[in-house]
Amino acid sequence: MTPSASPLLTDLYQLTMLQAYVEQGMMETAVFEFFVRKLPDHRNFMIAAGLEQVLEFLESLRFTHDELDWLAHTQHLTRPCLNYLEHLRFTGDVAAMPEGTVFFPHEPILRVTAPLPQAQLVETRIMNLLNFQTMIASKAVRSVMAAVDKPLIDFGLRRAHGAEAGLLAARASYLAGFAGTATVLAGKVYGVPIYGTMAHSFVQAHQNESTAFEHFAEAHPENVFLLIDTYDTEAAARKVVALAPRLKARGMTIKGVRLDSGDLAEHARNVRRILDEGGLTETRILASGNLDEYRLQALIASRAPIDLFAVGTAMTTSSDAPALDCAYKLQEYAGRPCRKRSEGKATWPGRKQVFRTSGPNGRPAHDVITLVSDVQPGEPLLHPVMQRGRRSAPSPALDAIRKHVAAELEGLPEQLRPLSPGTPYDVRIAPALHDLARTVDERGVG
C-alpha cells in the first residue's frame, strides 16, 4: 500500500485533453476548485478530510519509464505529449480548508492553481481521495455524536471497497472521533490505535466454549476480551463468571466481553447482571453487529449497559450515501474567470474564499462565499498549504486533526446536531460573486 497511486490511476480524458493543451501551448495558469454540490440526504454538515493524501499525491506525481512505455504502446498519445509527461511534476499552489473543518455545499474546500495541463491531470485522483475520506469522516462523526461519550472502534475493513478504502476509512473515522480501528495496517501507516478481540471461528475451533475462553486468556493475559454469542449469549456469560476465579488465581482479569447478534440491549442487560452477580463489575461490554448511528442512538437512549461499540459496514461504506455529489471545476484560466452552465450543474466562477462568522454564542452563525479579492468579515477558511509544488508547512499530526474535529463539534450550531436534517446552515453568496457570474455570462461564449 503506497499512499500515492500510479498517475495512470486517472481517466483517459485527462491524458487526451492534456495532449491538446500541450499541442496548443495552453500552459497558462488554471484555477480549479473542489466542492460538494449538495448535502447527502440525512446530513446537516460535512467534515473535510483527505487533504494529506492529496498533498502526498501531488508531491510524488511522476510517470515512470514503465508507465510511459506502456502509454506509448497504446498509441493514444503523441511523442511530444509523452515527452511532456516524462518531465511532468506538480509545480502549482494549493489552498485548502484544514482537515477536520466543518463545511457546507458550494464551499470550495480545496483550490489548485497550476499550469493548465497539471491542474487538469490531477482531477481524478484528487476527487477520488477527497470524496472518499470526506464522505467517511462526515458519516463517522454521526456515530461519534450518537454514541455521546462511549468509545467507538472501526470494524469495517472486510466490507470496505478494497484495500485503500479500508485503510483510509480507519484514518477518516479516527480523525472524526473514533477511538481506534481493528485494521492493523492503519496502526502501522497512520498510528491509529488498534483493537481486537476474537471471532466465532475461534470458539468453534475448540471442543467447548470455556476452553476457547481459557486459551484466549492464556495467549493474551493483558487483554482478555471474549466473544460470547457463538451459541447462547447468557450461558456463555455464566461460563465467563465460572472461569474468572481460575484466571484470577493466575493473575489474569477478564477485561471485557463482546456481543455480536440478537437484541443487543436485552443481551447487554442480562449479561451485565450475570457479570455483576459474579463479581465481574469491572468487565466491560462491547457491542457490534450491523451498528450505525441510528442503532447507537437507540441503544444509548435505552440505557443499555454497553461500554463501547464497534461500527463496521455502515460507516466504512457510508451505506446511506456511498458517494458525494462533488466536483472539481475550472474557475479561471489565463486570468479569465469561467463557469459551466450545464443544466442543474452551473458553477460559481473565479478564485474563491469562504468566511465564517460567529454569533453572540460563539458558534458559527453564517458563512459567506466570495472571491479571494473580496475580503469579508469573519474567519477565512481556506489557507495556503502548498506553494510551487512544495508544502507550505509540515502536515498536522492526525491527533491534531482529531482535536480540531472535536472542537468543531463542540462549537457546532444546535440546529445541525440532530441525526435528521434540520434548518440548513446559512451560507451566503457575496455580491462580488453574483457580479462576476453576471459578467461572465454577459461576456458569453462563442
Added chain:
Amino acid sequence: MTPSASPLLTDLYQLTMLQAYVEQGMMETAVFEFFVRKLPDHRNFMIAAGLEQVLEFLESLRFTHDELDWLAHTQHLTRPCLNYLEHLRFTGDVAAMPEGTVFFPHEPILRVTAPLPQAQLVETRIMNLLNFQTMIASKAVRSVMAAVDKPLIDFGLRRAHGAEAGLLAARASYLAGFAGTATVLAGKVYGVPIYGTMAHSFVQAHQNESTAFEHFAEAHPENVFLLIDTYDTEAAARKVVALAPRLKARGMTIKGVRLDSGDLAEHARNVRRILDEGGLTETRILASGNLDEYRLQALIASRAPIDLFAVGTAMTTSSDAPALDCAYKLQEYAGRPCRKRSEGKATWPGRKQVFRTSGPNGRPAHDVITLVSDVQPGEPLLHPVMQRGRRSAPSPALDAIRKHVAAELEGLPEQLRPLSPGTPYDVRIAPALHDLARTVDERGVG
C-alpha cells in the same frame, strides 16, 4: 498499486487468535467457506468475482522484516508467534466457483482448506476482495441487461472508494459485460479497453466552444469525440455540424458527441436531428451523468437515439447496496464439522458443494447445497483452483470470464431477468446437510 496488499491489511483479531492457535498447537486442518447470507434488495442473483485477486493474495502472502519489526514493537504478539509469522506461507487448498458464475444466498463460492492459523489469518482480505468485486459485478450486470445491446463504459473512478476500488470496479464491470473503462490503469493492469472524451474544463479553458472542438480534433484526429453540454447542448450540436466540413477537408470525421446533463432523451433526439440534417448521420451519441440501470432502462424504453452509455457512481459504489451480507465461516476443524448458532446468523456445517440442475428448456432449474461427500444430480459448481498453495491451473483470461458471464446471462431463468425482484430461484438444502446440522447440534458444545 500492487494487486496484493500487506498481510497487515487485516483485523487485529486474526493475529491475536493466531497467537493462541500457535501456543495451543492448534495446527490441524480447518475448512472455511465464503458465502452471501441474503441477496441485497433489488437483486435476483449474484455474479461471483474477485477469485483471481484472492489467489494472488494467497500466493504472495508473507510478512516482511519491516512488518515483523513493527508488530514486535506493538507488543501485541509474543516472540514464538512472530517467529511463526516470519515463516508463514499459504500451503492450503482452495475450491471455488469460476469467476462470472451466477450464484445465490448460502451457496459457498469459495472454500479454503488449510492449517487453522493460515485459514483464519486470510479471512479479512478474502472477504474484502470477494465482497467488493462480487458486489460490483452483480450491480454492473444489471446495467448490461438494461442497456440491451448498447455498449457501456465505466466512468466511476472519481467516486470509487479509493484507488483499489476504482481499479477493481473497472475489472468487475468489464467481466460483467461493460465494453471498457475510462480508468487508464485498468488498461495497463488488466487489459481492459480504455475510452475517453473530454471534460467541461477543456471547453471552458478555450475562449469559445468551436475552438475547443477544433483543438481537440487536431490532437486526436482518429477519435474526435466532443462534449456538447457545457453551455447549450443544441447550440453546440450546430457548432459541431458547422465544424464538420472544415475537419473533413483535413481528413477528420467527428466520431461522436457526449451529453452529460439535462433530459438526456430529449437532448439526444434534438441532437440526432441536428446532426442528421447536417449530414453527420454516422456521428454517435454517448450519454453520461448519474446513470444507473433504471435510467438506462427508461432511456432504452423511450427509444432515445443514444448509441452508448457511460455509467459511473451508481455502479462503482453499488449505490443501492454498497455491501453484501457475506461471511467467511469455519465449517470444520480437525475433521469435526461445526456451525455457529448466533441469532439470525446460524450457518450450515461441513465441507460443501453446490449442484446445479437444468430444466427441459436448458436453463438452470434449481440448485442443491450439500456435503462434498454427497453427490447429487447436476453440475458441481465449485472446482479445485489451488492445491498446497499453488494454482491448479493458469487463471482464465479476463475475456474468457467475460464470455462466461455472457453465457450465464444468456441461460438465465426468465424470472431472474427483471430489475425488480421476482420469484426467487429454487435453492435446496440436501438432506445430508440437514442431518449433519442436527448431529452437530445434538453433539452440543460445552
